[in-house]
Amino acid sequence: KTQVEQSPQSLVVRQGENCVLQCNYSVTPDNHLRWFKQDTGKGLVSLTVLVDQKDKTSNGRYSATLDKDAKHSTLHITATLLDDTATYICVVGDRGSALGRLHFGAGTQLIVIP
Amino acid sequence: EAAVTQSPRNKVTVTGGNVTLSCRQTNSHNYMYWYRQDTGHGLRLIHYSYGAGNLQIGDVPDGYKATRTTQEDFFLLLELASPSQTSLYFCASSESSYEQYFGPGTRLTVL
Numbered sequence A: 001k002t003q004v005e006q007s008p009q010s011l012v013v014r015q016g017e018n019c020v021l022q023c024n025y026s027v028t029p030d031n032h033l034r035w036f037k038q039d040t041g042k043g044l045v046s047l048t049v050l051v052d053q054k055d056k057t058s059n060g061r062y063s064a065t066l067d068k069d070a071k072h073s074t075l076h077i078t079a080t081l082l083d084d085t086a087t088y089i090c091v092v093g094d095r096g097s098a099l100g101r102l103h104f105g106a107g108t109q110l111i112v113i114p
Numbered sequence B: 001e002a003a004v005t006q007s008p009r010n011k012v013t014v015t016g017g018n019v020t021l022s023c024r025q026t027n028s029h030n031y032m033y034w035y036r037q038d039t040g041h042g043l044r045l046i047h048y049s050y051g052a053g054n055l056q057i058g059d060v061p062d063g064y065k066a067t068r069t070t071q072e073d074f075f076l077l078l079e080l081a082s083p084s085q086t087s088l089y090f091c092a093s094s095e096s097s098y099e100q101y102f103g104p105g106t107r108l109t110v111l
Helices: none
Strands: A004-007 A010-014 A019-025 A032-038 A044-050 A054-059 A062-067 A072-077 A086-093 A102-104 A108-113 B004-007 B010-013 B019-025 B031-037 B044-049 B065-068 B073-078 B087-094 B106-110
Touching (some): A004 A086, A019 A032, A032 A072, B004 B087, B019 B106, B031 B073, B044 B065, B044 B073, B073 B087
Parallel strands (some): A010 A108, B010 B106
Antiparallel strands (some): A032 A044, B065 B073
8 A cells, every 4th residue: 555645646837836746644653754856767866854743844945844743744846947847756764764664655747837 | 975876777678588787885885775666656665785795675576686795786686577677776875864865777678
């Protein structure tokens, strides 16, 4: 059973618009949550990691929230650029060490058009 | 910045073929992982290792073997490749923390 669900599956926005990506999960325990950006056919680039029970992070035009009570996270991208076109992957880690397992969502494909 | 490299970057083989995917990390990380990524699925763990000579079974190990010859090198072996193994394969490494550093991926096509 999929333990990390992302929505929407795909999203098209115009350059300059804002967008919000959602991640719901059932992983237990949920030590941390990370968002990755993956360009087509390329590797995963970490955008941000959230750790606290109710956490917020900001990294340039990317900001994220985590609510462990709701097992829910959001990734906000403001003023999108064409280079933001990519798949965004939500990953939940069940431990705070390398002995833990990572649980991956299938990703949201974001397409930014001119 | 942690460095993880994979080779080859692209590989095409036929059903029943023998394939070896290579991964090298130069950061003295103890932990290394092999994942596969398929459309509609998140990355799935095939095999992983805690150090040279150590091997652990992941969640989708069938049809795959792995060898960790040194701290730097981790290999994934497909001895009788099947079309169901057509996928994008990622290697990752980590030290003692939960952060994993991913390689650029190897696209494997089994005809």
